[in-house]
Amino acid sequence: MTETRRIEAGKTGTEHPVIQILSANKIFPNGTQALDAVDLNVQQGEFLSLIGPSGCGKSTLLKMIANLIEPTDGRILWWNGGPERIGSAGSRLAFVFQDPTLMPWARVDANVRLALDLERKGADKSDVAARIHAALDQVGLAKFARSYPRELSGGMRMRVSIARALIDQPDLLLMDEPFGALDEFTRNKLDLDLVRLSWERRLTTLFVTHSIYEAVFLSTRIIVMAANPGRIHSELVIDEPQPRDEDFRGSPRFAQLCRDLSRMLTEASHAGSPQS
Numbered sequence: 001m002t003e004t005r006r007i008e009a010g011k012t013g014t015e016h017p018v019i020q021i022l023s024a025n026k027i028f029p030n031g032t033q034a035l036d037a038v039d040l041n042v043q044q045g046e047f048l049s050l051i052g053p054s055g056c057g058k059s060t061l062l063k064m065i066a067n068l069i070e071p072t073d074g075r076i077l078w079w080n081g082g083p084e085r086i087g088s089a090g091s092r093l094a095f096v097f098q099d100p101t102l103m104p105w106a107r108v109d110a111n112v113r114l115a116l117d118l119e120r121k122g123a124d125k126s127d128v129a130a131r132i133h134a135a136l137d138q139v140g141l142a143k144f145a146r147s148y149p150r151e152l153s154g155g156m157r158m159r160v161s162i163a164r165a166l167i168d169q170p171d172l173l174l175m176d177e178p179f180g181a182l183d184e185f186t187r188n189k190l191d192l193d194l195v196r197l198s199w200e201r202r203l204t205t206l207f208v209t210h211s212i213y214e215a216v217f218l219s220t221r222i223i224v225m226a227a228n229p230g231r232i233h234s235e236l237v238i239d240e241p242q243p244r245d246e247d248f249r250g251s252p253r254f255a256q257l258c259r260d261l262s263r264m265l266t267e268a269s270h271a272g273s274p275q276s
């Protein structure tokens, strides 16, 4: 029998959230205010999606959480500490971008090894090989370790990118529209695999998407953002058992949740300033 669980936002039993964003603003040097007074907690084990109109600051928020850009005002806490907490045991994060950004001249296994090469020079060779195999196996690409990226489909290249993120055994996975460029069939298949992966590895995941269906299928909680300036408008908790499968996608409950989210998105778009 398949194991199931429900995660209630804010009730996962951990004392501190994985991420705490406290009144974060972001004003870029050209004067664009990308984010205004964002407060957000991300709990251990959540699959949290960010959705909202173009330009509402989803990527900016994700990059701030990845510590790639700093807030202009406000604070971010990672595992209840500063940025120095990132990377230590139990506090690792990995980022998956929309573009798989593979090295075209290197085979799949070398592309996956990149994260380890950069961070762990001198790691034991057999350990590295085992970890590459395990990461590729998890995304269903164990047989393609010696292939070149040009020999793979778009969906397979994205799987390599996910394997590269998984090899360092992250505790927090940040994904910026990873499947946005894929056809719907491939995207649905990858969504299904991602649900299984995050469940098996007890990952905490932050996921940016434009797709209502994808957000409802994957998430335990969805943050709806509004633009001009970017801010949190509302949230929807998807209190459905994990790991989810095709039955959920075809259920009346799924259709109802998609309608609810669609309405919230429309309200968020209308809540933008007059220039929107």
Ligand SMILES: Nc1ncnc2c1ncn2[C@@H]1O[C@H](COP(=O)(O)OP(=O)(O)OP(=O)(O)O)[C@@H](O)[C@H]1O
Binding pocket: 028, 029, 030, 032, 033, 034, 052, 053, 054, 055, 056, 057, 058, 059, 060, 061, 230
């Ligand atoms: N480096 C930058 N310098 C100046 N403005 C920026 C920069 N990066 C983003 N912006 C602006 O900040 C706002 C938020 O951008 P961001 O990319 O975070 O939005 P988004 O919600 O991810 O958009 P999309 O859905 O189109 O990807 C936009 O107005 C954008 O033009």
